Amino acid sequence: MAKIEVAKDRCKGCKLCVLNCPKNIIKIGSDVNTAGYFVAEQFNPEECTGCKLCAIMCPDMAISVYK
Amino acid sequence: MEKIFGLPSTVLEQMTHQFCPGCGHGIVDSLLMHELEEMGVKENTAIVWPVGCSPMAGSVSTINQVSAAHGRAAAVATGLKRSSKDTFVICYQGDGDLAAIGTAETIHAANRGENITVIFGNNSIYGMTGGQMAPTTMLGQLSTTTQSGRNSEQHGNPIRMAEIIAGLEAPKFVARYSVHDAKHVMQTKQGIKKALEVNKNGGYSFIEVVTMCPTGWKMTPEQSVKKIVEENLKVFPLGVLKEVD
Amino acid sequence: MKKEFLKGNEAMAEAAVRAGCRFFAGYPITPQNEIPEHLSRRLFEVGGEFVQAESEVAASYMVYGSSMTGTRCMTSSSGCGLALKAEGIGYITGARLPAVVINVGRGGPGLGQILPSQQDYLSATKAPSNGGARAFVLAPSNVQEAVDLVYEAFDIADKYRCVCYVLTDGVIGNMMEGVVLPEMRDLSSLPDKSDWVVTKRGPGPNTQFGNKRIITSWQNTGEELEATNQVFADMLEGWKANETRYEAYQMDDAEVVFAAYGTSARVAKTVVNKMRAEGIKAGLLRPITLFPFPEKPFEALDAAKVKKVICLEMSIPGQLIEDVRAFVDKKIPVEHFGRSGGVILKPEEAYEASKKML
Numbered sequence: 001m002a003k004i005e006v007a008k009d010r011c012k013g014c015k016l017c018v019l020n021c022p023k024n025i026i027k028i029g030s031d032v033n034t035a036g037y038f039v040a041e042q043f044n045p046e047e048c049t050g051c052k053l054c055a056i057m058c059p060d061m062a063i064s065v066y067k
Numbered sequence: 068m069e070k071i072f073g074l075p076s077t078v079l080e081q082m083t084h085q086f087c088p089g090c091g092h093g094i095v096d097s098l099l100m101h102e103l104e105e106m107g108v109k110e111n112t113a114i115v116w117p118v119g120c121s122p123m124a125g126s127v128s129t130i131n132q133v134s135a136a137h138g139r140a141a142a143v144a145t146g147l148k149r150s151s152k153d154t155f156v157i158c159y160q161g162d163g164d165l166a167a168i169g170t171a172e173t174i175h176a177a178n179r180g181e182n183i184t185v186i187f188g189n190n191s192i193y194g195m196t197g198g199q200m201a202p203t204t205m206l207g208q209l210s211t212t213t214q215s216g217r218n219s220e221q222h223g224n225p226i227r228m229a230e231i232i233a234g235l236e237a238p239k240f241v242a243r244y245s246v247h248d249a250k251h252v253m254q255t256k257q258g259i260k261k262a263l264e265v266n267k268n269g270g271y272s273f274i275e276v277v278t279m280c281p282t283g284w285k286m287t288p289e290q291s292v293k294k295i296v297e298e299n300l301k302v303f304p305l306g307v308l309k310e311v312d
Numbered sequence: 313m314k315k316e317f318l319k320g321n322e323a324m325a326e327a328a329v330r331a332g333c334r335f336f337a338g339y340p341i342t343p344q345n346e347i348p349e350h351l352s353r354r355l356f357e358v359g360g361e362f363v364q365a366e367s368e369v370a371a372s373y374m375v376y377g378s379s380m381t382g383t384r385c386m387t388s389s390s391g392c393g394l395a396l397k398a399e400g401i402g403y404i405t406g407a408r409l410p411a412v413v414i415n416v417g418r419g420g421p422g423l424g425q426i427l428p429s430q431q432d433y434l435s436a437t438k439a440p441s442n443g444g445a446r447a448f449v450l451a452p453s454n455v456q457e458a459v460d461l462v463y464e465a466f467d468i469a470d471k472y473r474c475v476c477y478v479l480t481d482g483v484i485g486n487m488m489e490g491v492v493l494p495e496m497r498d499l500s501s502l503p504d505k506s507d508w509v510v511t512k513r514g515p516g517p518n519t520q521f522g523n524k525r526i527i528t529s530w531q532n533t534g535e536e537l538e539a540t541n542q543v544f545a546d547m548l549e550g551w552k553a554n555e556t557r558y559e560a561y562q563m564d565d566a567e568v569v570f571a572a573y574g575t576s577a578r579v580a581k582t583v584v585n586k587m588r589a590e591g592i593k594a595g596l597l598r599p600i601t602l603f604p605f606p607e608k609p610f611e612a613l614d615a616a617k618v619k620k621v622i623c624l625e626m627s628i629p630g631q632l633i634e635d636v637r638a639f640v641d642k643k644i645p646v647e648h649f650g651r652s653g654g655v656i657l658k659p660e661e662a663y664e665a666s667k668k669m670l
Contacts, residue, residue: 010083014288059089133377139376144377151511154511
């Protein structure tokens with residue numbers, strides 16, 4: 001069991017996490033942060049393996065990984 | 068569940084990167100911040116940030132920060148390291164800074180084998196100033212100063228700095244990486260670790276990283292990744308060019 | 313107190329080492345080459361570091377890098393070399409770092425000549441860089457004074473965290489004179505800089521977020537930079553009030569006043585002596601600090617007594633004369649005689665030209 005948390009006000013909706021999640025369980029959501037970016041969010045967290053690839057891809061260090 | 072990955076202690080929690088969405092500098096800086104934490108050198112490190120997009124990362128770090136004039140990071144690092152041998156010195160530069168105005172400082176610090184690490188983000192454009200041609204801009208690539216594409220007759224050819232530095236005697240570790248996908252980011256992380264170890268053991272290390280500049284390339288981050296695969300990597304081949312133990 | 317017969321450049325280089333300079337970066341350019349040459353051997357003897365840089369520009373930034381570690385550091389060059397270092401001097405000044413710069417002047421502008429001249433007066437005293445940066449400028453007129461001023465320059469740079477700029481020329485740089493060198497300074501006696509050097513952590517004037525030290529001439533807002541500019545402006549007022557230095561030679565009853573510094577002041581003294589021998593009441597005002605400029609002695613010239621002020625300079629057009637005119641009573645005519653481009657001013661011609669002006 002693992003999951004990620006996206007720091008809402010660090011994310012800029014660049015989609016690099018989405019493109020690199022081996023399980024394709026991250027998407028750019030409809031939630032908007034204070035800078036006006038649509039923020040990335042995880043769905044189907046039960047499939048998350050905690051591989052951290054999304055987190056190391058993130059140019060804004062917005063993603064924390066829990067396992 | 069326990070947190071297994073998050074902000075390193077070398078980053079100020081209240082500060083965020085000011086880079087554009089999908090900027091490769093953000094990734095490279097994150098890797099550097101994690102590596103410096105893991106190496107346990109953050110308390111006596113000084114990072115020399117010249118001028119361009121890359122120095123915007125400096126404000127996010129807890130590490131002592133030196134601002135250098137455009138192109139002069141390697142000279143500043145030379146004076147700093149030689150006058151304080153137990154300070155861990157790193158330069159983080161962009162391609163305009165390192166390969167245009169700072170070419171001489173870059174090559175000669177490498178040639179002297181200064182005990183510093185140079186990390187160089189190659190996004191083939193001047194990002195900070197709005198997208199002008201850089202020394203690493205590729206033939207045919209559009210920029211605000213090559214509006215019908217770079218051509219070698221008028222604008223010369225993209226310069227490959229890693230190869231030039233690897234051709235010098237003194238450097239101990241010279242490599243080129245990319246951060247366009249997770250696999251390549253992991254390789255870059257290993258490369259930065261290796262470069263910092265060379266630094267710790269006394270030697271010059273040089274890391275060139277091919278990075279995305281969505282805004283400068285007038286593309287989305289996703290398209291920028293594709294462009295790197297289809298174009299940049301053909302002009303800037305990846306790999307370790309020099310490694311001396 | 314051993315008296316030695318030394319060349320100006322070598323004596324200045326050794327004076328720097330005696331003052332505790334432990335980092336030098338330079339580049340070959342005539343007529344200052346003996347400074348890097350001497351230091352390339354000497355600095356390693358005293359545990360210091362020497363770099364022959366790839367350019368004067370790089371050299372100035374190596375000094376910038378060294379200074380932020382608290383190390384006493386110096387660079388030297390000549391004429392157009394200082395034009396190349398101008399940007400670095402501005403960064404050092406903007407970041408409030410101490411450093412010593414020596415300019416052994418040569419003919420200009422541009423490549424000019426390798427022969428001595430005083431054609432860098434304005435660039436040294438008014439605008440050694442961009443953004444209104446000013447340096448504390450000292451001008452020796454013999455090898456002993458050059459040694460003393462270079463030695464003291466490091467204290468001035470540390471005291472004010474500024475660039476202390478010793479302006480001389482190829483004459484003094486390349487002539488040999490008897491000189492007594494100062495004792496080697498004990499490094500532990502140097503000012504403590506641990507509260508701002510970038511090689512330490514913790515609170516201090518350039519610390520943010522608790523213990524992060526930042527060395528920069530950049531400020532994030534106009535207001536912050538303006539505040540820094542104001543601090544700098546206040547410092548300059550302090551220089552003007554407390555740090556000006558000059559020599560008054562035979563000025564008590566002078567009716568013809570020569571204004572000259574450095575090499576030209578030596579020539580002026582000869583002319584004053586010759587005129588005095590003929591009953592002409594001549595005198596000399598010799599600025600030693602070129603910036604802050606010694607305004608008072610010039611302002612104090614009494615139009616009822618002083619008939620003329622003559623600036624002797626190795627510069628055409630004259631440059632020192634601009635400052636002299638700014639402070640001398642408008643009723644006293646101020647004239648200029650000089651040679652330039654590397655032609656060394658000679659006493660006989662200075663005397664003849666000055667006599668015609670009386």
